[in-house]
Amino acid sequence: MTTAIGQYQYDQVDRDFLAARIEEFSEQVARRLDGALTEDEFKPLRLMNGLYLQLHAYMLRVAVPYGTLNAAQVRAFADVARRYDRGYGHFTTRQNIQFNWIRLEDTPDILRLLADVDMHALQTSGNCIRNVTSDEFAGAAADELVDPRVHAEILRQWSTLHPEFTFLPRKFKIAISGSPNDRVAARFHDIGVIARPGDDGRVVFQIFVGGGLGRTPIVGQELYDSVPEERLLATLEAIIRVYNAHGRRDNIYKARIKILVQALGVAAYRNEVEAELAQMDIARYRLSPEMVASIEARFAAPDLQAPEGAAAVLAEQRAQNMVFDRWVRSNTHAHRSEGHIIAVVSLKPPGEIPGDVTADQLDRLAGLSERFAYGELRTTHLQNVVFGHVRQDQLYDLWRGLVDVGLGAPNVGLIGDIVACPGLDYCALANARSIPIAQKLGARFADMTLQEQIGALQINISGCINACGHHHAGHIGLLGVDKRGEEFFQMTLGGRADDQATVGKILGPALPEDDTVDAIARIVDRYLQERSGQESFLETLKRVGEAPFKEAAYDTV
C-alpha cells in the first residue's frame, strides 16, 4: 500500500492493536452465544464496535476518521458491499459508512477485511467518545487557517478505549475545524473545536460545549476562546470528567452533556471544569509539540504541481460545455494552491437515496481518486464525497468519469442536496420513512436549471425526533411523525449549522407525505417571488419573516 495522503499512516503497533481489538470482539460474540454475556450486557459492547441490531438485519457502521479515505479503503468498502451486503453502502451525517444488511456471524470476518486496510468500526456507536469528525476541505480550502486533521487524529487516538470515558451517560460527539467558515457544525456537537494559529506559532482552540440536535436541539456555547495546544487534552478530560460524574443517568433523553450544561449554565460548567483542572496532574495530560510532530510526520502531503495555464484550460472547457460549467459552479470550492480546485461529488442524484453508493460506484470513485486526487477521498457530514486536490486542467476528465457512473449531479448545496436519515425503511427507532419523501423531493426539483435558480437551500429529513437527519439544522427541516398509523411530516424553517448556528422554527401542523412535497414546492415558489436580488432563501426568510411561507405552505386552495 502506498503512503496515504491526508490521513495518519498506521504502523505495526496500530495494526497489532486493531487485531487485538477484533480478537476481543470475537470473544465477546462467542461469550454471547454461549450465554456468558446476557443480551443487555452484550449490547453496549457490540455497539462500541459499530454493530446495531436494526429492523431487518444487523447494521455495521464503519469509522472514517475525520472523513478521510484512501483508494484501497474505498475498494474495501466495495468488497464488503458485494460480499456481505446487497451491493451498496450508505454514507452517514458523521462522515462514516454504514452497511445495512449484515449477519452477526460475518462481522469478525468483515472487521478483519477492514483491518487489512487500517479501518475499523470502533466507537461508531455506544455511550463513548465517538469517531471524531472534521472539515471535508481540510488541508485544501483557501479559507483554512489550520489543517485540523493532525489534532483530529490525536483526539481519535486519545479517545480510543479511554479507560474513564467508555461508559459515559450517553454518546459523545466531537468535531474539529480549522476554518472560520464552520463546515463541521461545531456548535451542534457535544464538544466543537475550532483551531486557529496562536501568537506563539502554536495552535489555539476555541471550544464550544453542549450543542446537539436530537429531542432537545441546543446551540453549543463557547466554553473557552483560546485553549493552548498543550492544554487541549487536559481541558477535554476535565470537561468530560464533569459530565461523566454529573450527567444524568436516570433518563436517556436527558443524559447528553447539553442537558447538564443547560441545567448548570455555561459559567457554572466552566467553574466545574476549572476545579478539575486545578486538581489534575497537568503534566500528565500535556500535549507537547513533540507529540504533535510525531503524529504530523505520519501524514503525507500532496505534491501540488499544476502546469502553467491549468486555470486557462479549465476556463476554456467551461466555456465550451454548459453542463460541465454548471457542475463547476455548484460542485467545486476554491483551493489554497494555484491551479488546483476542490471537487464535491453529489451522492444525491435526483430520485435516488441520499448518501447511498453502489459497490461499482465505490470502485470507480477509488480509481478516479488515484487518477486525479492523489488517491485520497473525503466524506462529508452532508453525505457527499470530496476530491480534495484536483488539478484544474484535469477537472473536466474527472467530471466525465463521474458522469459515467451516474455521479454527475450538479446540485451540491442546492435543494436537491438533501440530507436524510435511513428512516423507517431500516431503523428500529423511526416513526416515518425518510427516504421516499427525499426521493420525491429530489424528483420534484430534478430540473438542474431550476435548482440553480433557487440557489443555496438545504433540506434535512429525520424519521423521528432523534434527529439523525439533522432536521433542526436544515434551512427547511422535515420531521417524520406517526399520526394514527399514517406518516406525517412536521416542517421547520430557518435552521443552519454554520457559525451562525440556529435551530429551525416549527412552521405549523404536520402534513402527509405528498402534501408536504407540495407545500415545499409552494414555499420555494413564494421565496422566488419574495426574494430581492441575489438573496438566499435564509436571507429572504430573515427579511420577510415566516408568515408568507406559512401562508404558502398551508394554502391548499
Next chain:
Amino acid sequence: MTLFNLGAREAGHYAEPVTLADLVEQGEARSVVLESGDEVAALKPYLNRLELVVLRFPIFRDGRGFTQARELREYLHFGGEIRVEGHVLPDQADFLKRCGVDSVVLPEGSDVRPWERQLKRYSVSFQRSVLPEKVLDVGTRVAR
C-alpha cells in the same frame, strides 16, 4: 465471593466497610463503601485512616466509578486499596485497573479467565492513566 486482583497489590482483609454517611458520623472506620453518586471529595478528612475504599457499581453501564477511582488516586493521592463490587464485566478489567482500581469482588465460582485475558490483551494504550506507564514516542501512546 471471590476477590480478583487486577494488579500487583494483594487484596487485603478489612473490617466491614461503612457507608459514607456512617464514616462522616463516626470518623473512625478504616474502610468505606461509596455509591456511584457519592462525592469522592467527601473522604478528604478521613484519608489518613482509610485503608480500603469500595466503589459500588449498580450496573456495569454506570461509569461514574471510573471517575471516582481516578479522583481518589490523582486528586486525593489515596494510597490504600480501591475495590469494586457490584455489576461489572471482565471487559472492563483494564479500564478499572488503569483508573486505579486494585481488586474486584466477583460472585463465588466466577470464571476468572476472561478477567485475566482482558488484562493481557493490549500492549499499548493511547492515553496516560494513573499507572506509571512508559510514554512512547508516537503521539499519546504508552506501553503496557
